[in-house]
Amino acid sequence: MHRHIGQKLQVNLASVNFMRNDKRNSRGMHTDFSTAQYAFPCMPLIALCCDWIGLNRLVQSVLTEKAGKSMGSVKDLEVLEKPTSERMGVGRFHFSDRYSVFDWGEMPDHIDGKGEALCLMGAYCFERLEEKGIRTHYRGLVQNGQIVKFDEVKAPTNVMEVALVNVYRPQLRSLGGRIEYDYSVYTPKLKNYLIPLEIIYRNGLPQGSSIFKRLEQGTMTLEALGLDHYPKPGERLSKPIFDVSTKLEESDRYLTWKEAQRIAGLTDEEVEHVKEILLQVDDTITEIAARAGLENEDGKIELAFDDHRKLMVVDVVGTLDECRFTYKGFHVSKEVARQFYRKTAWYKSVEEAKKKADAQGVKDWKALCNLKPPRLDEKLKTLISQMYMATANEMTSRRLFDTPKLTEVIEEFTAYTGEKP
Secondary structure, three states: OOOOOOOEEEEOOOOOOOOOOOEEOOOOOEEOOOOEEEEOOOEEEEEEEEOOOOOOOEEEEEEEEEOOOOOOEEEEEEEEEOOOOOOOEEEEEEEEEEEOOOOOOOOOOOOOOHHHHHHHHHHHHHHHHHHOOOOEOEEEEEEOOEEEOHHHOOOOOOEEEEEEEEEEEOEEEEEOOEEEEEOOOOOOOOOOEEOOEEEEEEEEEOOOOHHHHHHHHOOOOHHHHOOOOOOOOOEEEEEEEEEEEEOOOOOOOEOOHHHHHHHHOOOHHHHHHHHHHHHHHHHHHHHHHHOOOOEEEEEEEEEEEOOOOOEEEEOOOOOOOOEEEEEOOEEEOOHHHHHHHHOOHHHHHHHHHHHHHHHHOOOOHHHHOOOOOOOOOHHHHHHHHHHHHHHHHHHHOOOOOOOOOHHHHHHHHHHHHOOOO
16 A cells, blocks of 8 residues: 555645645645645646746646536545656545536535445446556555455445646736636656646537537537538437547637647647547447446546656546436436526526636636525435436446436436426
């Protein structure tokens, strides 16, 4: 076992928080957080930030987590061994029952069983990927202080051990009233770091897909999508669309692949390898989801280079927070919470605040939002909890949670919402 040298830190994957005060950790070791900082990128690897040599850039040692921002999940990171410029570290994700939507950060409710369900789904998918020769940062699940594989767990766990890499956060600048990011730290010679991109596959265009909004705004074209017609909600694609966005900025923005290659310091060959891995992950998750009768509509992955500059899948994959699944057109993912909030005044306030912040060159758009998110309806919260646990049972073919079958949960959902699956 590795010696514990750090604290368990709460990570809000939808926002980055820095601890500025000197503190003593659980071992009584003094840590100056003005130079050794912990931060966590929204949804995908987590970071032990450092600026040991006074660089202008903030250097963050991390795993991967972003969980998200595209849609933000929240988990904690326990650092066991810090990564260096030449060697990966070791950490543990503690998946929580917290959740986030629309890049807000922690929402006012907790979803019972969500953390354990995400942990188990992610572990199961990582192990299936590695069976196919796809490298990941996954090291195993933690139960009773031991590292075990998915088939060895006796009960649900919310702790996963992973390898940690460095995260170099791009420097933020304000030029002419607009915010810009400096990615010059990323070069083809850099290694052992998180690639600052969210990489997205789309097998279909379900209701709520960002594609429709981008087409309406003119920021996406049919030609770029490879389509010869305007798509309809619920349409399945003849072949997957590969999309890419930023990951370490205050708000995610979509990029062309040329832009993504430039800011991430990738070679032509590496870009093609990224797309190959994305397709393999997509195919694997599609196979796993089919066992539960689910369609894999779209999803995101995050990648890192190891200490030999070899690509590996990081953060977590194949869960209801990273993917959008449907059952006969009915959403089985975090999208059900988004749908609830899209009908609220808070959501309108969020959209207005983001637009205003972009126009004014303001980094903290939340400061411009004049409303707080309401709590979920209690019945809906229970159904979402059952949905996470039932999906974990059926995608992994193990009944680790005492909860109704997924089809039964969906029937309850449709009765609650009045929709038909």
